[in-house]
Amino acid sequence: MRNVKVRFAPSPTGIPHVGNIRTALFNYFFAKSTGGKFILRIEDTDQARKVEGALRAIEESLAWLGVKWDKQIVQSANLKGYIEAANVLISIGAADRENGAVRFKVPKEGITFWVDAVGGKRIEFKNSEIENFIILKSDGYPTYHLANVVDDHAQGISHVIRGEDWIPSTPKHILIYKAFGWEDKIPIFAHVPNVLGTDGKKLSKRRGAKSVIDFKNEGFLPDALLNYLMLLGWSPKNDREILSKEEIEKEFKLENINSSPAIFDERKLLWMNGEYIRKTTNLQLKAQILEFDSEISSIPNFEQYLPIAKTRMKTLADFRALVENRSIALNQEQKKLAQELATTYRELSEWKPTLISAATIAVRDQVGVSTQDVYTVLTGRPQGLPFEQKLEIQGQGGTVSWLEHILKINK
Known part of the structure; x- marks a missing residue:
């Protein structure tokens, strides 16, 4: 295998959702598993759609997951290079000027193909069905097609690992490579499957797809989220589900990426996050x-x-x-329960779980309420930690004070 160098190339047009970051992780772990390099390339040439804070969100998302890039590049710093590249294509007859922009001329004979590293399938397009396309806009900024190829070539990118949405763009990129005479430098393409929601539709910010930062703010652990995202389209040995970063780095291979879409199921992520918390x-x-x-x-x-x-x-x-206890309104039976519990707890000679449990159950049965009522009075919630263990930690004085407080606000 040639020296591996890959890139994650987001546009700072919004906060990336977890489907975008999954693709970044595939690039990162492919580089790690092969001793290669991982580049973070900010493709900011679409200035009109640039969003304030998006770059910071991209960097924070990756850093929180423990992803370290070997180099960061900002595309707009190379505007002069893209203009020069466009002029080269004009000079060799591969592109024309048109109303201040530059349009690539697609040769109409033959086919353009590649063998995709995901699934090992040959994908081909008839050149006659590919329209001529803009590579440099009238404002002097390149389109994705030109900037992508120029940067990948200049940076020595060996593998382009990206979403399958980019398959229709790939023949255009190959044709640009060939026009420059860079046939021997065309990278290996690996188009990974889309990530879908449980509704079967592709994740998108417009339809509420969450970002890594959203999950961070909701209390998820970075290692759990990373683990889960890596399983969206990649299958480790023996279909294991809980894997450390070290195990992923050791096992990750492009050929083990599935070609079928992956389903993002937040319930499964919650289960996995709980497993990480418990260990x-x-x-x-x-x-x-x-x-x-x-x-x-x-x-x-x-x-x-x-x-x-x-x-x-x-x-x-x-x-x-x-x-944490929560103050809520009590009904009449719950008020009576709170009064009886406060009296009983004050009189306990020892504050031990067995005595707390026996006393609490006796009062519950005496008042004629449910265990759910007991939890509601003691915590403000209908269920929770074993009450005898929670109350032992809370202390006898703290528990009585809580009951006095809840009775006072329910007068």
């Missing part, structure tokens, strides 16, 4: 929760909840919901 040490989880929600430290003894909370968490955001 995280309590010390690591504490640091992750504090980074996600620094104010969680204001909850007394919050570290003591970690061992019991992590078994029920699917995201870092779940921790607060599990351990």
Whole structure:
């Protein structure tokens, strides 16, 4: 295999959704698995659609997932080079000027083909069915077709790994390579399948597809999200689902990318994120929760909840919901339950889970309410952590104070 150099080439026209980042990860791990280089190339030549903050979002998304690029290139810094390239094509008769723009002249004889690295299929187009196309706009900025080829050649890109939406553009790019006389430098093309939603439609920001930053803000772990995204179109050995970065780097191969579309199922991602949380040490989880929600430290003894909370968490955001009490309106039966529990808890000689559980169940049965009512009174939620364990950590005084508070606001 030739020296591998790949690129992820997003346009800063918006925050990339997870389908875009999945393609970046395929490029990154292909480079890592082959000892190659991974370039982050910002294709910002469409100045009219450039969005403030998009570049920062691209960089943050990759960095949060632990993706390190070997070099970053901004396309607009090479405008002079694209103009020179267009002029070369004009000089050899491969392009014409037209109303201030430059249009590539497609040879009308023959076919243009390549063997795609995904699926190993030969894909071909009749040249007669490819229209002449603009390569340099009248404002002096190149179109994607020219800039893409000029940059890939100049940067020594060996493999172009991108979404299958770009298949119709590939013959145009091959023809530009040939016009320049760069036939021996044409990269290997690998067009990866689209990522679809559970509705069977392609992910898109217009239809609400989330970004990596969205999932970060919702309390997902970067390693879990990376793991899940890598499985969208790639199959590791033995159909394993939980893989470390090191395992992915060791096993990733282009030939193991499926040609069928992948389905992004957030429920499956939630399951996987929960699995990652459960295998995280309590010390690591504490640091992750504090980074996600620094104010969680204001909850007394919050570290003591970690061992019991992590078994029920699917995201870092779940921790607060599990351990923090919530003030809500109580019905008459729940008010009576709160009063009886407060009285009973004050009289307990020892504050142990077994005694807390026995006392609570006795009061529940005496008042004639459900266990759901017990949770509602004690936490403000109809379910949660085992109440006897939660109350032990909360403390006898803290628990009685909470019941006094909930009764006061429900007078």
